[in-house]
Amino acid sequence: MGEEPEQMEERVVEFRKILEDYSAEAFCVGGQVPLRKKFSKIVCWPAVAEVAAKSPATEGRSSPWVINLLECTEKVLAGLQSAGSPSPFGRGSEKVFDERVRKAVEFPAERMASQFVPVFNAEFCSRIQRLLGGRSFFLQPHKLNVYGEGAHFAKHKDTIRDPRMVASVVVCCPTSFEGGVLSLVDNRGIQIDFDWSQSALTPGNNPDRGSADAGGADRVMNWACFFCDVDHEVSPVTKGTRLTLTYDVCIDSTDSERGDSGSGGVVKAEVEQDSKAQKRLAESLGFLSGSRLKRRRGVEEQKSEVEQKSEVEQGKGNEVASQIASKVESRSEEQLLTLLDKLNGAHRYGYYPAHDYAFGATDTWTGERDWESQLKGVDLQLHRALMKRGWVAKLFALYAELDLYGPAIHFNVGLDPEDPVSMEDAIDSEELETLRSITELRMINTPQRDPSAIYVYSFWYGSTGNEPFEGHDSYYARTVLVFSKSPITNDRDHTTL
């Protein structure tokens, strides 16, 4: 693309150097994902009611707080700071508090829900999948970390909280701060620094939508992913507040593609031994090749190139799809439930090569009313196979049709099913909408769902809209594909979910 030979030379030299540096293994990956206005809110439940009442951010309200990540004023950040719990760190199986090691406050996943879900971004998924040697993965939300001035986290390795956990993801929210550099050091002493202080407020762009409307990406979220055995630290924040969301990256040990163990060491060892590891490594670093990597400035600064999926990968995805479909058709009901449950986990958060479109990556407008015609790959095959077995399949939209489920919404909002946050408590219509959407995300995030109820398989397009396609209705991205054993009705008393 009109590149000057000297530039190319420099780029190639740099890339070769990177490959040399990382030739033994890649231990981390990073990037940026857009934070769209439409999905920029988080809900936090303050730990202690009195704190919540006192905090200026609550403005007299009790829980939950709805915070827009795009509008984190000092007041809001101060509120978060005072309502979060002090962050412990793990020493053996214990949780220890020591500000010399870790000074920050946090909202654990049980007290936090986010509209922002990184796996909706295909590039995020594919980069991590490559780091993991091609395996599918799912994310479990872990925490929202709040680092005020002077907060830091000394060198540590993350606790493996789940036998399936192999890596961690850190996503940095768009607030203004200085310091707070995340430094990773692998066992060969190679250090990668992720300094997000300068780019945290970088405006996002939204080429699809053109205008800065409610669906636009206003900011980027920087992220990094690293294996569990990587030492890392966060240097003291010297100014402002740094907010990070953390997630456990898990591999389902029952996936036949993988070894028996889900431990990071084993997965990593397999990756190293794999004769294709080198190729994968080159691929995983491929996104750096168009730009200049300055080590210690952080991989995250690099702009990616569009990643083309090879024919081989596409083929593999389709093969997987037909295998799944044939299993769905041949298995007993019980086996089917087990299979679907597994698939559910992989499919919710995983990434299939043939599924580039999934996870909201192709947020788009469409004139189609016929959802089925939009399904591809695994979704379509599953859909057809389940239909054949008489299962009801329905796609429903997060925003437009969630009302259908009436009471079901209560089921997932709030911590205690006995004492749910009711929709009527919501303060205004915008918040109501936020809660609705978060409800849905919470539902999807819930690792152990009742296997006898409804299965949620895929994020796909949804929500009636008022945009383009003059003359007829149009629909905006993000629908949830739901399979149910019982009919899905419009009945407001339908509480199966």
Ligand SMILES: O=C(O)CCC(=O)C(=O)O
């Ligand atoms: O906030 C960060 O950048 C990293 C946080 C971290 O290392 C952790 O929560 O274990």
Ligand SMILES: [Fe+2]
């Ligand atoms: Fe950590």
